[in-house]
Amino acid sequence: MAGPVRSAEQEREPGQSASVPPVRRRLPRRALLALLAVLAATVGGFGSWALYGSDWLRIERVSVSRSDGPRELTEQQIEQAAGVPLGAPMATLDKARVRDRLLKELPRVKSVDVVRAWPSGVSLKVTEREPEVFVPTTSGYTEVDAEGVGYAEVAEAAAGVPLLELDLESGASLRxxxxDRIRTEAVAVAAALPESLRARTAVIRVRSYDAVVLELSGGVTVRWGSAEQSAAKAEALTALMKAVEDAEHFDVSVPSAPAASAG
Incomplete structure (x- = not known):
């Protein structure tokens, strides 16, 4: 039979004291919440000071980057128009205001992305407008982009960009x-031309909404009609010019039934 069971107290040697487990004290809930609130306020206050009051994280430089395409504007022009406040806290930068100011001051700018380059820089990613046509004026030419926006005056038209001549007839079409709508539609015709045709197009002459004529190099003319179905018309014209190389007059106003004739 098993002997009597001895307790842990009985197993202890004489003179050996029982170990006392450590006592863990917890802060009262209110005290803990108060401590956390103090810590949060301290961290938040330091963060606010770092963002707004210290010499850290302040705007020290502005850089300009460009997308592919025209680069007529200088970096100095862009930076000056942007008006980014050097020395101001980075956190106070109003990106929308900088963007709007650039678009207003420099109509040649099509779009701009204002980016904080932490810790102390601001990057301006600029895309400039590209001329789709030139519209003659009394003192030179107006550059007009694919959206129909006239954005700059220049003394000379660049090679390879058609002139847009508006010889509008008074009548039902104009009314x-x-x-403005007719001009925008004519610009859409220019934008639809493949590069091979665009390079040969000297003038896009417009008499009404549906009376657009292309004047190509070598005395070749193309009756285009309206801006509707311009992609199909460009495709039909390209094929017809290859098939009838000696023709001087083309008609693609109805792209499914194009026509060509000699002089």
Missing amino acids: RFGE
Whole structure:
């Protein structure tokens, strides 16, 4: 039979004291919450000071980067128009205001992305407008982009960009669509031309909404009609010019039934 069971107290040698487990004290809930609030306020206050009050994280430089395309504007022009406040806290930078100021001051700018380059820089990623046509004026030419926006005056037209001549006839077409709409539609015709045709197009002459004529190099003319179905018309014209190389007059106003004739 098993002997009597001895307790841990009985197993202890004489003179040996029992170990006392450590006592863990917890802060009262209110005290803990108060401590956490003090810590949060301290961290938040330091963060606010670092962002707004210290010499850290302040705007020290502005850089300009460009997308592919025209680069007529200088970096100095862009930086000056942007008006980024050097020395101001980075956190106070109003990116929307900088963007709007650039677009207003420099119509040649099509879009701009204002980026904080932490800790102390601001980057301006600029895309400039590209001329789709030149519109003659009394003192030179207006550059007009694919959206129909006239954004700059220049003394000379660049090679390879068509002139847009508006010889609008008074009548139902002008009353219905208006000059601005007709101009925008004519620009859409230029934008639809493949590079091979665009390079040969000297003038896009417009008499009404549906009376657009292309004047190409070598005395070749193309009756285009309206800006509708411009992609199909460009495709039909390209094929017809290859098939009838000696033709001087083309008609693609109805792209499914193009025509060509000699002089």
